[in-house]
Amino acid sequence: MQWWSMTSAITPPLKGVRVVELTHTILGPSCGMILADLGAEVIKVEPVDGDRTRKLRGFGAGFFGYFNRNKKSLALDADAAEGRAALVKLLESADVLIENFAPGSMAKRKLGPAHLEKINPRLVYCSLKGFLPGPYEKRPALDEVVQMMGGLAYMTGPSGRPLRAGTSVVDIMGGIFGAFGTVLALKQRDRTGKGGLVESALFESVVFLMGQHLAITAMNGGAAPPPMPERVSSWAVYEIFATADGQQVFIGITSDSQWKRFCEIFGQQELAADPRLATNNLRIEARPWLVPKVAEVFKRHDRAALEQLCLDADISFAPVARPQELFDHPHLLANGSLAPTTLPGGVQTRLPLLPFQMMGWRPPLVSDPPEIGQHNDEVLAALGYDATAIAGLRTGKMLGPI
Numbered sequence: 001m002q003w004w005s006m007t008s009a010i011t012p013p014l015k016g017v018r019v020v021e022l023t024h025t026i027l028g029p030s031c032g033m034i035l036a037d038l039g040a041e042v043i044k045v046e047p048v049d050g051d052r053t054r055k056l057r058g059f060g061a062g063f064f065g066y067f068n069r070n071k072k073s074l075a076l077d078a079d080a081a082e083g084r085a086a087l088v089k090l091l092e093s094a095d096v097l098i099e100n101f102a103p104g105s106m107a108k109r110k111l112g113p114a115h116l117e118k119i120n121p122r123l124v125y126c127s128l129k130g131f132l133p134g135p136y137e138k139r140p141a142l143d144e145v146v147q148m149m150g151g152l153a154y155m156t157g158p159s160g161r162p163l164r165a166g167t168s169v170v171d172i173m174g175g176i177f178g179a180f181g182t183v184l185a186l187k188q189r190d191r192t193g194k195g196g197l198v199e200s201a202l203f204e205s206v207v208f209l210m211g212q213h214l215a216i217t218a219m220n221g222g223a224a225p226p227p228m229p230e231r232v233s234s235w236a237v238y239e240i241f242a243t244a245d246g247q248q249v250f251i252g253i254t255s256d257s258q259w260k261r262f263c264e265i266f267g268q269q270e271l272a273a274d275p276r277l278a279t280n281n282l283r284i285e286a287r288p289w290l291v292p293k294v295a296e297v298f299k300r301h302d303r304a305a306l307e308q309l310c311l312d313a314d315i316s317f318a319p320v321a322r323p324q325e326l327f328d329h330p331h332l333l334a335n336g337s338l339a340p341t342t343l344p345g346g347v348q349t350r351l352p353l354l355p356f357q358m359m360g361w362r363p364p365l366v367s368d369p370p371e372i373g374q375h376n377d378e379v380l381a382a383l384g385y386d387a388t389a390i391a392g393l394r395t396g397k398m399l400g401p402i
Contacts, residue, residue: 010358010359010360010361011039012038012039012361012363013038013039013183013358014035014038014039014040014183014186015039015040016039016041017035017039017040017041017095017096017186018040018041018043018093018094018095018096019032019035019036019040019041019042019043019094019095019096019097019098020043020045020087020090020091020094020096020097020098021042021043021044021045021071021097021098021099022045022078022097022098022099022101022106022111023044023098023099023100023101023128024051024052024053024100024101025053025060025063025100025171026063026067026143026168026171026172026175027100027128027143027171027174027175027178027202028098028099028100028128028175028178029044029053029063029064029067029068029175030067030171030172030174030175030176031098031100031126031128031174031175031176031178031179031182031200032044032067032068032071032098032175033067033068033069033070033071033175034175034176034179034354035096035098035179035182035183036069036070036071037069037070037353037354037363037364038183038363039363040095040096041072042070042071042072043071043072043073043074043090043375043379044068044071044072044073044074044370045074045076045078045087045090046073046074046075046076046372046373046400047075047076047077047400048075048076048077048373048397048398048399048400048401048402049075049372049400049401049402050075050372050373050400050401051064051068051372054344054372064344064369065341065343065344065347065351065369066351066369068369068370069339069341069351069365069367069368069369070365070366070367071367071369071370072370072374072375072378072379073370073371073372073373073374073375073376074090074373074375074376074379074380075372075373075376075399075400075401076376076398076399076400077397077398077399077400078109079109080396080398082392082393082396082398083393083398086380086383086385086393086398088119089383089384090379090383091111091116091119091120091123092119092120093383094120094123095122095123095124095186095195096123096124096125096126096182096186097116097123097124097125097126098126098128098178098182099111099125099126099127099128100127100128100129102140103129103130103137103138103139103140104138106127113125113127113197117195120195121194121195122189122193122194122195123195124182124185124186124189124195124196124198125195125196125197125198126178126179126181126182126185126198126199126200127197127198127199127200128174128175128178128199128200128201129141129199129200129201129202130142130145130146130201130202130203131201131202131203131204132199132200132201132203132204133199136203141202141203142202143164143168143169143170143171143202144164145202146170146202146203146205146206147164147165147169147170147206148162148164149203149206150170150203150206150207150209150210151206151210151213152164152165152169152170152206152209152210153165154227155210155213155225155227155228156227156228157227157229158227158229158230159226159227159230169209170202170205170206170209171202173205173206173208173209174200174201174202174205175200177200177205178198178200181198181199181200182198184198185198213225233284233287234254234284235252235253235254235280235283235284236253236277236280236283236284236286236287236290236291237251237252237253237259237262237283237290237291237294238251238252238253238254239251239291240320241294241295241298241299242295242298242299243298243299243301243302243303243306244299244300244301244302245302245303247302247303247319247320248319248320249298249303249306249307249310249317249318249319249320250317250318250319250320251298251310251315251316251317252315252316252317253315254280254316255280256278256279256280258313258314258315259272259277259280259283260272261313261314261315262313262315264313265309265312265313266297266309266313268297271293277290303319307319326338326352327349327350332352336353336362337352337353337355338350338351338352338353339351339352339353339364339365340365341365341368341369342368343368343369344369344370344371351365353365372400372401373399373400373401376390376394376399376400377390380393
């Protein structure tokens, strides 16, 4: 049996935990998705006409479909009296609340931590914002805003051209830390019997990512590192090379033993014998003439042949891929990392699972992202609403879709 086909009888770690998710876009939904993947019952409370990200186009068209799997949808008018009463009843039964609305908005609706502690002292309240408490805590923020503010955009693009990362990396990072803090708070509640506030934020998440650049600045006596496209490499061969068939492959030769294997497998005895290239640091000094010479060696081969030679030499390489190529990536298909998923509207695709295994268990896809209000009756019935009461909420337009 191959390692990737192993199964485990492990019970999902968060089975039995009820999470109420009052979120939108990516930061909050990514946190809820992680908890849902780990086995929690995550009930996404949406407006009666659905989460606004269901309607996004362009760059945001995939937000809802990716970040809302394994959840239940309750489409509820939580601002009307009857809808609010249902929400409060749901929160009384919950273990966790996740929210990522603008600073102060939950308190204005009397759904802040102080309000909910009174009705459910065991509730873990996960609040996801732009900033942790401090002078900026009431500012609105977005992923791209904090990428600029935290130096990530500066480090990603060339000088004078700050560039956001190619995915919503900070939103997702903030969601991961929110989920991590929530799991720790649940464990703490097991000891004390009391819930409490968990906070995660975009700005502090991007600053965490920038820690390595802060450290190198300190090590260099305050001299700031240049943007990544202009960095002084720690290795002589560590960049993108062209192939004979017009493809691009990134290749990194990061140790003296890898250099020796490269020279052997690629037939470069002259380079192997050159004393100017005996160590990595010497090769870095030789980069102005060495890299073009190595590029000529690589360009003699088409992509397939070059990749095989890199495998034979046991050096790191990667073709410069586009996202759509991941759908058919042989490694992902072989180890089950892409789960067959039906998106709202019936679109069939394969999307990534959480990137870890625990004791042979991989958090699975249990249910596709829900349609608007798909679980209205199920959730309300579990709260004690009978068919007549649910019909009354629907007649009163307290339930969606309408």
